[in-house]
Amino acid sequence: MSRVVNLILILLVVLGVGYVYQIKGEAEEASDRAAALQGQIDEVRQTIEILQAEWSHLSRPDRIQTLVERYEQQLQLGPMEVYQFSTLDDVPLRPIELDPLSRGALGGVAAGQPGVLAQ
Incomplete structure (x- = not known):
């Protein structure tokens, strides 16, 4: 009887070691993926910094x-005049297209709102 118990316990220990080894491998793979992603993030951040520096320079x-003085003839730029400025009242509003009410939805702005249905 005690031999059977010992064999079962040894088998359980071997299974436990195998499971721990499997989990260790998965953890290492996850760590490698995280390191690769961190490397990509660092590269993107460096690229952003370079682009920001280039934008600041340009x-x-x-x-x-x-550049304006060099290409004055091609650009034909001049000083701004007061009449060239506009107000928001001068900008036309976008027309609202209404959906047919037979579909059960409201048209216009309310059509894009979730949970808004015609009564």
């Missing part, structure tokens, strides 16, 4: 002024 007012 949008410098003195550089833009030099």
Whole structure:
């Protein structure tokens, strides 16, 4: 009887070791994936920093002024006049297209709202 119990316990220990080894492998794979993603994140951040620096360089007012002076004939730019400015009242509103009421939904702005149904 005690031999059977010992064999069962040894079998359980071997199964437990195998399970722990499997979990260790999965944890290492997850760690590798996390490290790879972190590397990608670092590359993207570095690219963003480079692009921000390039944008700062390209949008410098003195550089833009030099380009305007160099290409004055092609651009035909001039100083802004007061009449060139507009107000929001001058901008036309977008027309609202109403859906047919037979479909049961409200038209216009309410049509895009979830949970809004015609009575």
